[in-house]
Amino acid sequence: MAQPLCHPQHTAQRFDMEGFNSSTPQAKLTDTCLRVFCDSEKLAVLLNDGQQSDIALQACGTPIIKLLLHLSNAIKNREGNFDLAVQRLDDLINLATEKFYAFPFKDVPACWRDLFRRASFLKVSALAVKQTWLQEGGNSNLSLKDQHLSGQQMDEMVRTIDMALIMAGPPSSSDSQEQIKSVFDLLQEIYMDTIHDSKETPPNKRRKLDNAALWQDRFPTSKAFEPAVSSPIPKLNEPSFEEFENYMLRPRDDSLGPEPTIITGALKHWPARKDRPWKSPSYLLSKTIGGRRLVPIELGRSYVDEGWGQKIIAFKEFMDHYILHPNSSALAIGYLAQHDLFAQIPSLRDDITVPDYCYTSPPPPHHSSPLAEKHSELPQLDEPLLNAWFGPVGTISPLHTDPYHNILSQVAGRKYIRIYAPKESEKLYARGVEDGGVDMGNTSSLDIGILAGWDGSEEERTEARERFPLFQEAEFVDCILEEGECLYIPVGWWHYVRSLSVSFSVSFWFN
Template sequence: MSNTGQKRGPPGSESTSEELVRICWGLCDPSQLQILVNQSSNSVSKCDQGDRSLLPCGTPILELLLYLCKFARKQGTYFDYRHILCRLGDLITIAEAKCYAFPFKDVPFCWTELLRTASFIKAAVFAMESTWGKTNEMLQHGEQFPALGKGTIDGMVETIDKALIMAGHSLDDDVQLDIDRIFRLLQLAHLAYSPGDSLSPAKRQKHDDHLFPSNFSLPNIRKTISVRYTPTNEAFKEHMHHPKSDEIGPEPLLIKDLLVHWPALTKWQSMSYLKSKTIGGRRLVPVEIGKSYVDAGWGQRIIPFQKFLEDYITDPTPLPGSAVGYLAQYDLFQQIPELSNDIITPDLCFVPCPPPHHSSLFRNKHLEVPQLEMPMRNAWFGPAGTVSPLHTDPYHNILAQVVGRKYIRLYAPREHDKLYPKGTEDGGVDMSNTSNVDIGLMAKLDDRPAAREHALQDFPLFDKADYIEVILEPGDCLYIPLGWWHYVRSLSVSFSVSFWFNDTGAEDNDAEEENHEMGEVNEESAF
């Protein structure tokens, strides 16, 4: 249509557009919503966290969503197209407000499902802009589809990604497969405009003028950590279950050469490679703004990956006092599966784990943590100076360093009384797993001698706490046992991946051990 504002894209991209529109047409199928509307009109529903449907959103919202789905397929004038987008935006705003009204874990399912559903339909309508009024006819007759405009790609990526970040992935496997296919097709549509993004990593690095800056200074390491080179599962199990000291329990371990087969070690050094896996940097990511989550003024923003790189990564000499941006503790690999192809979950994460140490302040709480089905992966990507304050986690952790360097200081669980844990803060947030002590200040990583002297008076026992420390280099892994306090500070632009685990696959491991023991018994009886 002449009034869409779309320009015809490069040759050869029409088949991508047709496949994309066909998927989006399916996302606007009103049949399931019609069933929910019929159910809603015959019952009074109330939002319940255990209800896994849109039904508790209420009849008016369901009827509006159904009407918009039908209208998206009926189509009409370009005014109708804008009207549908506007009303879907209203539903998204309602869902977002409901999500913000609860702690994340307590948001009723119906509102996260509304956010996903309305967002996916809105993205689908975006995809049909250039065929509006004749989409169904074109699909039925196999007509040639115009290529997606850059504005359409922008709108679809932003709409879907924001929903995925705020509400999580769809629990409907078919819907999530459609969303994954949409992103793959949007990547192809982007490549039609930006063929340079399809270069091989080797060729791309020759043209890459923006490799990560690497200027940094290293602190002196006084209390070193044990080192192992690619330990076997059995050796790692021995390390965890038979510690040198029962008073301390299993200790941290620096693991070398575990990542030699990771493509990420080379590929993630190039910003152009990372952009090529994020639809030219369009994919949205959640970014923490501020030095650490305990600092005043700390906050979070959802921004395009390209903007994150430009604002927080590429400048090696940021202005004093400028904000720090950190893509922290986020499962980037579920959102962007292409990046998960560059990493391999270490086998060590499937070794049976010891229970929380008896000296841990959180022993009872950690005993109640459910067993993970698979290791929990998170990305940590930011400039020099990002900080994770001294804290402890409810899982065993293998932290893999991919790009850059990090300084890490660790304290055994028994040292907790010298680390001055926080309590419950305003709003009822339990911060007891985080220390009141600023390690950057106390370790003289921050040059503020007067503030340090004041802190020593406030925390007189801190200097008596025993610790170990390490600088993680690219390719290193650090095992952090459950309950160990740790402070993490990036010394350069840094990209890390953490793997949390707690007897992941323990049942399988137990079965293997039982079979192994039975085999030994059989061998003995044979003699």
């Protein structure tokens, strides 16, 4: 027979919100979790008058709402069995997860997404008060403000919130999003306090796995193959706003439109390039709550390769397995690619600034592009779209086009980039709509590495040249994008990107 979570007559609330002195980060965290995530009043209203409250969650059924209310009260009062409460929350999360796989992801009913989030946030609240709850079955006089989170508790809390945001998406309310951000900020503050108190060894004090020497706070170097640059992209040294806008609007060749250019000097003021360096592994780990934040990564050299896949892992695992010790196992290449890292971790967003060039008025897609009409139909962006690209040597973005103008900013490391004008599209063999109805018309069928003679066997190169005979006639420009440089890629231009070292880039899409 299942053990009851708590006696139904236990109604005395041990946690007095008004009398709680939330002066420490731990106390503020507990306060926020119990006040925001354990909102029993809203759940009670939903039970009593569901038609006028949260319709989405109501579709999950009255028994589930009653259980959520019961668990919310148990957590606030620290009553009953802690392990059983967490198990029931895990059961609710698993139930919602099963529903995710019963529908195409975009068609998952809103109630199951909401259940996933609510159960996850209640679990985080339970973990926040775990120490006092377990102390003498919840009857201890240990103050909530005096408890300390263990590293394992922080692991589970961060993982639970991130999985909720990744799987179910953020809540629609901006207030709720801000409250979640405040929880992450407090967890970050608690983590930094443990570093200062020497309760958790900081990354820059760790030793290498072989204990032979102190761990070096830099990315590993490797001798990667470096393609020769044969048609260099011109450079502009820190052009003014007006100069760059004129460069786009008054092209030297009307048959091409604005052309790619390297911009130097534009990143020299970025904290990510100076006192908050993204080339420092210990700094990146410290900004992700000791590497606890979850990130989605791509597995494989390129997203068009056979065997390519994706998974969600902790940032410290990504760093250890794929960046710092990439040869320590037979793992595939791991790449944090085209991820909105800065919405997930706003503190990293503070280390960079959007280049002023992204606020110019660029020309529309060039008429020579087969995708010009499609790209022209996109609405005007209110703000540039930012994405992070972080990975080891050898990652490849296959030849493709983007629907926006792009300022690709190289924060750390180096990349080889080859670019083709839209008028060369016929010679670049776009993939089109593939199995499952996925439109891959923005991606080429060509493997530039094989056709250029850098990769593959001689047999593979010969086969590729015979299959794509027009490729040899396609004209291109290329460059090695160095640390601290930006590359302007006009909308609709095809580009192939190959990392020559551990590399951290930020793309700014604008139209």
